[in-house]
Amino acid sequence: MDETGEIRRIWQSLGLPGLVDVHTHFMPKPVMDKVWKYFDDAGPLVGRPWPIAYRTDEAHRVETLRGFGVRAFTSLVYPHKPQMAAWLNQWAAQFAAATPDCLHTATLFPEPGVTDYVRAAVDGGVRVVKVHIQVGGFDPTDPLLDGAWGVLADAGVPVVVHCGSGPVPGAHTGPGPVAALLARHPRLRLVIAHLGMPEYAEFLDLADRFDGVYLDTTMAFTSFVEEVMPFPPTQYGRLLDCGERILFGSDFPNIPYGYAEAMGVLTRIPGVDADWLRKVFHDNGAQLFQL
Template sequence: MTEPHPDVAPVRAFWEELGLPGLFDVHVHFLPPTIQRAVYAVFDAAGPKIGREWPIRYREEHAERVEILRAMGVRRFPTLPYAHKPGVAAFLNEWAAGFARDVPESLWSATFYPEDGAAAYVEELVAAGVEIFKIHLQVGEFHLDDPLLDGVWGVLEDAGTPVVVHAGSEPVGNAYTGSGSAERLLRRFPRLALVVAHMGAAECAEFLDLAEHHERVRLDTTMVFTDFVPAYPVELLPRVRDLGHKILLGSDFPTIPYSYAHQLESLARLDLGDDWLRAVCWDNGSALFGRGRTATPG
């Protein structure tokens, strides 16, 4: 009998002590093998968009990583592909649909890029039942309010489909990161269901403002509060507590340099209460996405 991964037990102990049925993680990555290897290489080289040494803890093959998540009790998780240039989204979306067919507890994920035809393929994906999109401004080098995305945002606002957006300037900012394009976008499309990755770090206060003032804007906890990243501003924690109904657990598994449990421990040590932890680690994700998929990827 195969021994369980050593990181499993502390994760299970965390959610069992809270009386939860498991964890709902909205920020997990599974990518096509060729692209996954390329991403690992960028992290291994501490490339210019990484900016520091970043050892990756979970390098197992896809099937093994799925089993690790299952053993930990991560009941729902996405794949979050993200296009880094024109012409890539279609390939990523086809691959992610296949993953969603094979792994029923995964959130059917997709991506888009500012390119001709983006609104059409996003509309088709939404109609087919895609549950979540991911875009990465630092990697893709575009603004959220790029004119080529106007049609996309109209479709997504009407549908209410969540979009995980890496817009903050951590770990390395560039001309496309920060809260500026999100602020401009939400003035035009105020009911977009944006999930701001990494709590918007390093623009923490600015993205908290957006979540407080826009009904469908949420934040995910990915890597924030851990020992690996700059400290979250302590003066913002009362607002984080009050916004607990709009904060979602995120991990960035597998591309993290510490055990999965450390993300959970970092949330617990904020001392915002067990009800806050239950909401972040299960209730909010379950309320946003439900506990099971309503459509099968075609």
Template sequence: MTPSPPVDDADVPRYWRELGLPGLVDVHVHFLPPRVQAKVWAFFEAAESHYGSAWPIHYALPDDEARLAILERLGVRAFPTLPYPHKPGMAAWLNDWSHAFATAHPQVLRSATFFPEPEAPHYVAEALDRGARVFKVHVQVGAFDPRHPLLDPVWARLAETGTPVVIHCGSGPLAGEHTGPEPMAGLLERHPRLQLVVAHLGMPEYREFLDLAERYERVHLDTTMFATDFTERLMPFDHSQRNRLRELEHKVLLGSDFPTIPYPYADQLAALHRLDLGEEWLRAVLWHNGARLFTIEP
């Protein structure tokens, strides 16, 4: 019998256990330096002026250890920190902070980032040498074209190493000059072997990013905020595309955007459950695909 979806966070472990899983792998979690985290939360606290909708942060706990404890209780066994710069000169020190954070917390996937600047190939190589397992790029916040020539050697190196890159490149919740499928299609034409994880399933350009995941072997999609009641009000998914998600079962990864989400973590799992794509799909998305991509043992 298919388990019922979790009713709240305390019910989440029951849900993944009944699916026969050892826990969850969440590829879209943020832990940031305190000053950076405070600025991110201040932005979302003023979300009504940005998005026309309030964004009450459900896990706005100032203490890293308290937020780590929540993920532990939920059963999230592996997750990144996903730092991202909004200007030059930030990426290297964000990488240093993330490296130290992951060193102190073994459940954290060592994360790094980059920005189009002359130093990028050097500090990306340094991050890889130090064991970075995933990179984060935010096209809208960084306000840069992912095809920027300064990034060509970075993308080439990441394609060569097969290191996953979680990339926020869709035009939701805010469009930017370089968001949307066209820049990403151009990037993949140059570097077709990139191991990209398209954040938020590319919302609201779901159809076009599904196209890219079908076309390119190493393009994945994460479920961050996808299909939740909150997102469906703002950027609804065309459910005629639902079977494409089933066909891409091996390429869809659980993402949440914890802690900066406007609802309990359980809501994301319940939203995926409501898609009615079957237990095998849920098992693949919640554990197996992430565990395979990041070589995580049960």
């Protein structure tokens, strides 16, 4: 069976209408090209060879996801310096308008004016925000961001946040800064990318403490990650018990393996059942984004 057939077999066998993938990347071509070059060069934030599995043009990548049966996906953009986020938000708004199955995405950076452009994005119908603490190299509790976090908390817009210390630690990664952020803005809806790897247990702790904390499965349990940041078997039960707030994410197209593996590994978690998989692959995301 080809890859598309295998992917469709998984979700069809669960009786689902398709997939919701909360962690996919679409960016302006010059930005995506630079991101791919960074992976090709195994840059310092990557730390190891990382071939891009789906290195095709934008239109082909959209059609690939549709062929897999992805009903809704994201264009997770993120800045690495000031005066970049507002431009990325404009591009992402235009991309979502032209691509109805892409959730309107935005991002932010600690800089003057961030509250204004985040409020403009919310007023413009943004559905999800991406924050990359590792790449941005900033503290999420930076006072410059306080107003923007308040806007997002009030609007209930989910924020996919890369805050774990994988693949390599950053100055502000780990559960501590996120716990401090939630202490100030407890109503934030945060989707912890990559299950918070490698601090899996600590981010599950935050999900226990805050009703608005979700986790996405991006790259977790794949052989690529298990080699260096394995999910602790002692936490399987907690992950399954937290099934209402686990969301499927793939990191498409920037993954060094096939999309079918990203799905298949979840079906082999010890103790997993069809109900958990239905929630993770579709129902939780559909509910969170009101699809």
